[in-house]
Amino acid sequence: MSQEFSTVDWARGSNIYEVNIRQYTKEGSFAAFETHLPRLKTMGVEILWLMPITPISEKVRQGKLGSYYACSSYTSINPEFGTLKDFKNLITEAHRLGFKVIIDWVANHTGWDHHWTFEHPDWYVKDSKGGFTEINGWHDVIDLNFSVEPMRKAMIKAMQYWVRECNIDGFRCDMAHLVPLDFWINARKECETIKPLFWLAECDVPAYHQAFDASYAWDWMHHTEKHAKQEISLHEIRNTLHHYSQYPNRAIKLFFTSNHDENSWNGTEVEKYGPLAKAWSVFSATWKGLPLIYSGQEIPNKKRLAFFDKDEIDWSKPLEMEDFYRKLLHICKSNKAISEGETFILPSNFDDSLLAFIRKAGDDCILVILNLSTKGRIKINVEHGWLDGLFENVFSGFQYQFKPGEEFELQAGEYILYKKVKD
Numbered sequence: 001m002s003q004e005f006s007t008v009d010w011a012r013g014s015n016i017y018e019v020n021i022r023q024y025t026k027e028g029s030f031a032a033f034e035t036h037l038p039r040l041k042t043m044g045v046e047i048l049w050l051m052p053i054t055p056i057s058e059k060v061r062q063g064k065l066g067s068y069y070a071c072s073s074y075t076s077i078n079p080e081f082g083t084l085k086d087f088k089n090l091i092t093e094a095h096r097l098g099f100k101v102i103i104d105w106v107a108n109h110t111g112w113d114h115h116w117t118f119e120h121p122d123w124y125v126k127d128s129k130g131g132f133t134e135i136n137g138w139h140d141v142i143d144l145n146f147s148v149e150p151m152r153k154a155m156i157k158a159m160q161y162w163v164r165e166c167n168i169d170g171f172r173c174d175m176a177h178l179v180p181l182d183f184w185i186n187a188r189k190e191c192e193t194i195k196p197l198f199w200l201a202e203c204d205v206p207a208y209h210q211a212f213d214a215s216y217a218w219d220w221m222h223h224t225e226k227h228a229k230q231e232i233s234l235h236e237i238r239n240t241l242h243h244y245s246q247y248p249n250r251a252i253k254l255f256f257t258s259n260h261d262e263n264s265w266n267g268t269e270v271e272k273y274g275p276l277a278k279a280w281s282v283f284s285a286t287w288k289g290l291p292l293i294y295s296g297q298e299i300p301n302k303k304r305l306a307f308f309d310k311d312e313i314d315w316s317k318p319l320e321m322e323d324f325y326r327k328l329l330h331i332c333k334s335n336k337a338i339s340e341g342e343t344f345i346l347p348s349n350f351d352d353s354l355l356a357f358i359r360k361a362g363d364d365c366i367l368v369i370l371n372l373s374t375k376g377r378i379k380i381n382v383e384h385g386w387l388d389g390l391f392e393n394v395f396s397g398f399q400y401q402f403k404p405g406e407e408f409e410l411q412a413g414e415y416i417l418y419k420k421v422k423d
Contacts, residue, residue: 005188006093007213007250008170009220010046010100011198013330013339015285017045018259021053021081022065023312034093041097042328043298043322044329047092047198050161051260051322052104053087057111060140061298061306066200068104069174070140072109074158084166091373092165100200102170103162109134109141110176116143116151117142123151136178146180157313163194170198174368176212183192200254206247214252214290217244221256224280225266227372228273233352234372238345241287245359255284256292263294265305273414278324279370282415283355285328286368296320329396335419337364338414354410365420367391371410378411391418 017040017338025032040048050069055078061070064118067416078085092099103243111118116123117132125143127133132142144151162168171191184201186209191197201212214417220240226232244253256262257269257280271279277300285291295301296313298321305311341361346369348354349356353373357365371378392399395418408416 002067005192005199005211005213006196007252011213011252011290013333014046014100014290015044015332016047016049016102016254016290016292017199018049018051018292018294020051020260020305020313022051022068022310024295025315026312027311028080030090030198034090037094037099040324041047041099043291043326044333044335045328047087047100047102047169049102049200050104051293052106052174053081055079055107057113057140059112059307060113062140063306065309066111067308068108070109071106072111073112074110074155081168082333085323086241087262088166091168095167100169100198102172102200104172104213105159105171105318106175107144107189108175109138109143109182111140112142113311114246117153119281120154121149123154148184152183159187160194163191163197167195168197170200172202173212174199174202174205176201176208176215177205181253184208187211203226203253206251206301209248209251214254217253217289218253220244220253221262224235224257225272228276234355235352237355244289254287254292254329255289255421256294257281257284258294258297259292260294260305260307263301264304268300268302268304270302271304275374276372279372279413279415281324282328282368283370285332286359286366286417287357288338288341288343288359291328291332293325298325324395331366331394331417331419335366336361337419344384344386346382346384348382350375350378350380353378356380356382358382358384358386363420363422365391367416367418369408369410370393371412371414374412376411377409379407381405381407388395390421392421393417394419 022028054071055064055076056074057070057072079085091101124132125145132144134141199212201208201215212385222238223237298319300311300321337359342357343359346356353375356369385404387402387404391402
């Protein structure tokens, strides 16, 4: 079953911006979102991930509009967002501006009135009474049966439709670990007969990198939440990062402080992390992997967005975090220490308050120090040999001549990011 795939070049050292079309604008449409593309381009966004664009089942629908993840067709457009032509126009304009676009793919289940339920009811898992069922506790969806080969072929054909018809650049695969790995391997092989694609799995299972380029850093994110609540120490987070370092060489981890699930069900990044939110965002963009930004984080959006109803993001406020993310995303792209560098975690006398590391690739070098505590005036002495030469503070622009043995002092929640100035 083993299959070797290559990650598309444009995904390495890139970033992902998750787009919630429904809540993004008053209109909640592809066309309305399209007007934001120039702003996102300036911010440094490269890969746009669109939450499911397919129509939503009406049967057993939750709320007025329902869940994007309970589809009624795999090859149609949700009329709430516009038409197929509108979607193609969005893809074309995004490509013109240099973006790549991936779409959410929900393979494990459909809504209760998906057309397969009456065309091919045998394609679904059944309960003891022969009825449709779902084993994960989700009220508005029913499980597909991946032991049925015709269903698998139809699913892959549907995925190919979006690649061929709309020229999308890849898939973010919902709850990927609930679907057999061999299906994803075959799906990738068949879809990439059309063009090379980028594949992101919503799971934290190393084996799934046989099919996927990138996977969620769920364990890391959950541990950072627990740390913010003072339930665990930074030592456990370091252990998680070590675990990720044991993944296959080509594996990419996706780091984030928010996404659609986190925002709606567990709280905004401000709720979860408080004054540590920006420091963890700096980590997400500077550790080995890909950073994810969710719709509205650049404001920052401080409300939980309704999941099943209209609840638009308020763009009328100044975008206080836009410049913060612009600087992070631009250094991600321009600095090889982030995309491919060696990493050395720096020791300190405050290992449960500070997370510090230095990364280097060729002439590129970055220094990251994060005070992930409520304690102020914490000092760290950096004795590493890579800290030698002229460095620039990425956020202030100020430059300093450093040498091994430099001492840094951080206030509670403070973050430091320096890049080496090339000769």
